Amino acid sequence: MKAIVYDKFGGSDLLHLDDVPVPDPEPDEVQVRLFYAGVNPVDWKIREGFLKDMFGYEFPIIPGFDGAGVVSAVGVDVRGFQVGNEVYANFTKPIIKNGTYCEFITMPESKVAFKPKNVTLLEAAAFPVASLTAWKALIEFANLQKGQTVLIYAA
Numbered sequence: 001m002k003a004i005v006y007d008k009f010g011g012s013d014l015l016h017l018d019d020v021p022v023p024d025p026e027p028d029e030v031q032v033r034l035f036y037a038g039v040n041p042v043d044w045k046i047r048e049g050f051l052k053d054m055f056g057y058e059f060p061i062i063p064g065f066d067g068a069g070v071v072s073a074v075g076v077d078v079r080g081f082q083v084g085n086e087v088y089a090n091f092t093k094p095i096i097k098n099g100t101y102c103e104f105i106t107m108p109e110s111k112v113a114f115k116p117k118n119v120t121l122l123e124a125a126a127f128p129v130a131s132l133t134a135w136k137a138l139i140e141f142a143n144l145q146k147g148q149t150v151l152i153y154a155a
Helices: 041-048 128-141
Strands: 002-005 016-019 029-037 056-062 066-074 086-090 095-098 104-108
Touching: 002 056, 029 086, 041 056, 086 128
Parallel strands: 056 095
Antiparallel strands: 002 016, 029 066, 029 104, 066 086
């Protein structure tokens, strides 16, 4: 499959198109044919090496965490998804290596969600990191409670 990769930390000039193996799903994983990948500020921060002490990583790295597409294969233990289902996810894994700037990706079934019917795959690919960031800021950090109001400037 085609993927955007980099082989060491540095600038955007290190990004290049390469051929890499299509990942096969583990027994509890789904394989997703990605139609869209979200691009987030954390992608370039990792590529530049600013976060290398926060995450485990292994070169070559395919960047990207957000993605949306269609289930293309399922592991033998997967029960909730079928080939052809439209899905999206934050495809973050314990080791930064195989991200969403590629054609196919695998993820445990428990980490993948059905795409809502009222959004496109393009829109779904933009949800995961941005919504997780907002949730962490408002709910976990600011301890926002039901009935409280938040004013957001310049959204």
